[in-house]
Amino acid sequence: MKYDKEKRHGVTNFGFVTNLRTFVQEVNELLNTDEREYRAHELNAVVDDFTENGKVIYKNKFGKITTSENALYAIFELGKKDKLGESIIAYYQRPRIEKNWTGIHFTTTKELEKEIKDNLMFRLGDIQFQNWQDGLQFLEDLKTKCIPEKWDYKSHQSGLPHPILKAYIENTFEKLKAENDGVKILRSDDGKYIVFNSGLLDKFFHEIFIIVHIVKEGDDLYYRDPYILSSLTDLGKIGFNVDSKRIVKQDDLPEPATFFTNINEVIFHPDIDIDRNYDKFTHIIEERRERFPMEDRDRDTTELARKLDNSINYAIAIAKRNYKLVVPMYRPQEKKIQLLMPIYLSGSFTKSPDFALVLDLEHGIYTPETILPLDAAYQNARLITKPDELWLNPDDI
Structure with a gap:
């Protein structure tokens, strides 16, 4: 049987769907109770209709409408409301214009605008830097301190230096947040900082710990401007104590993430x-x-x-x-x-x-x-x- 590209359709035709098993459930959980729930074939039909009839809204990294060739966001208006009465949209995104689209995400226009603004910051997953230079310097400092290792690909081009190290920190932090409700993430007494074990060793075979600021904006919490722990005394200076009686000691520092037990x-x-x-x-x-x-x-x-x-x-x-x-x-x-x-x-x-x-x-x-x-x-x-x-x-x- 000869391969036929026309057989592909719907959400998988537009781009790579990372949540193929759950995307229908995800959009239905957002719906106002007055709205009828979606089925997979209905969402496929929406994406096909928008794609074939030129109704996809394309936006650049600043959230401005642009052409498909220059866009980082591709938006589909679903015409249904969420529980707060806001219109729900579906969208795909890509890190650079030469990359393929990935999705499918569901949110509101207001929330997407907020995400676009956040994405203008340098990010390590959920961790944000106020400016790109600080983010790039953090990765460089981390690479310098680690036991020497290849954090870049020889031939595969990346828009950022040390893409392997960047992905490593992003996913390690996500694993630590999920592991036993974040029990391995140490929090300061005032809740303004956290420290976690990167799982990496420095050149002297000492564990590398990372401190992150916690910033509250309204009801939202953000992880901002991480830096590498250089001394235990650093923790005492920013409010890390044990039982409010003594400063943190080496044995109090968190363990690395556990990826398997057997x-x-x-x-x-x-x-x-x-x-x-x-x-x-x-x-x-x-x-x-x-x-x-x-x-x-x-x-x-x-x-x-x-x-x-x-x-x-x-x-x-x-x-x-x-x-x-x-x-x-x-x-x-x-x-x-x-x-x-x-x-x-x-x-x-x-x-x-x-x-x-x-x-x-x-x-x-x-x-x-x-x-x-x-x-x-x-x-x-x-x-x-x-x-x-x-x-x-x-x-x-």
Whole structure:
């Protein structure tokens, strides 16, 4: 069967949907009780209608209306109200104009304007800097203090320096906030500062801790202007005490994030079957075709499926002889451990793999969820540990 781009439609046609399993629930939770709930096909129809009839509203990074080529936000007006009576919109965004759209997000125009304003600041996920220079300097200082490591890709271009380090701090902080309701984040007595364990070591093998300001604006709290803890006395100066009786000591400092508790979560077991079911292969081959090498993108779906099948078999054969081949990663969006299997469509192992196959272990069987380009795979894998350089190496990406 020849691949047909026209088969794709709706929310996945416009861009990569990071919340494919939950987006219908997310918009319905916003709806005013007087509004009828959406179904997936209705949202798909909205996106198709807007896209085909030129009704998408495109805005640049400053929130000004622009062309699709120069936009960072693509907005769809749903025509329904939220619980406060505000009109709900759906939108996609992208970090730079040459990147692909990702979504699908739901909010109101007022809230999106607020987000656009926040995005003009330099951000490390939820952590904001008042200006870009401070953010860039923070990353540089952190890189300088760490045990030497590659935080940049050799070939993959990034709009910012040290993209691996940036992603590492962003996702580590998100994990710490979610882990046991943030129990590993230490808060000052007056609530104006927090300190967390970065999980990184400095050149003297000492743990690196990061202090963040807490700023309250109305009912909202913001994480602002982080800096690296240089001395325990710094904490006493800004209000960190234990039981209001003594200053914080080394043993009081928080532990790093925990990504797994059982070693079997991060080891690939070649004897466990991989469920190569129709729906998963359809998703990977038809909806992620742009992640395949250029020379394979126009191949028949069945031909690509055979190549993918063979590549999985090659990887399993090697994994039986080298347990380091398949590496663990942490998926922040779903807060779980997954595995990354290198896929060599050509069957040649003398160069970098074409992409990584993401495997979930569910009910005693591996399920292929999607494929990731090598830069995204490395960033997710680096959260757990620095990967072995067998195939996932920044110098080759």
